[in-house]
Amino acid sequence: MEELSARIALMYPLSEPAMAQFLSIWKSTTYEKGAHLLKAGQVSNYMYFVGKGAVRIYYQKEEKEITEWLALDYNFFFSIQSFFQRVPSRLAIHTLETSEVFMMHHDDLMQLCEQSHEIEKLFRKMITTSLILSQIRMESIQFENAHQRYQRLLNGSPDILKRVPLSYIASFLGITQETLSRVRNAR
Template identity: 45%
Template sequence: MSIEDIIRNIELHFTTLTEECKNDLKNNSKIISLDKETTIVKEGQFSDKTYFIAKGAARAYYLKDGNEITDWFAFDNSFISSINSFFLNTPSIHYIEVLEPSIFLEISRENVMLLSDRYREFDRLGKTIITQTMLQLQQRIVSIQFETAQKKYENLLNVRPDITNRVALTHIASYLGITLETLSRIRKPKKTNLI
């Protein structure tokens, strides 16, 4: 997968970029290939990079009392970063782990700011990504507060029908805020008695 292919996918899923902007983006980012279980951000690390997932999957999680709590999945054609660390230049509270062999486009905060200042359409791209992320997080908060375990799982499958083939059930249960046992129970189809 070439950098031109990746930038075309960014345009396809977000916004059109001028040729000059695309050339600058190409010169100010790099493609990285990552293996499954690679940790690209660790808790306490200053993270000044954002990643466009050209192919693959990742999750953001934090540790609480020794347990991993997943609070974000990102898949093909989406961005992921340690948001607080990236925007506030503070140590990350998250880990970001690659869930399957992946190809990412890596862009530093410095280059994001440079491109945003230089190109209106790149600034618009950033605002679109931030808006989408905020809406997804808001939906997740509503889901956690008001929906049953069954409804949370059904909604996740509606958005990501392939998630159980790409993500460990323990991570899915953690993301939904339920136990692995509860997830196993709601995944089993109910048997009806036929007479």
């Protein structure tokens, strides 16, 4: 819980009562490796945060599984479209390691946002961060080749290779497993 509150404070420093209020709507559960937090077709009601652990967001696309996001150690994640638009999610979420997962229900968040301008503002900052990350990822996909994207990922999470199967990493990078293998072993 301290890590969660530290990450929140980093985005926008809430007053003490607001922080307490905000933290109060987060529930924590420890999931075994391979457990599903969300299945495809459900409306995703939660925004999540992983403690120490690893989580994968993926979906089915023409008999292939696409890894949409990988969240390791102390990071937020959620199904953007489903959470905001309240529509069933194509995405599924499962753990890659036994992980402590914190989750906050959409309705609780909305209710707090109504009551508290401060929390509304925090939430706005969280979305802004997502938007900027989304832009950066888009540019990476559009202009960087397989090798550059792989390097970028390694810079951000050097230990990801030891913790996530290559097939997931390849899909997350938008390349095939074979290409990733070649890129890794080149030179």
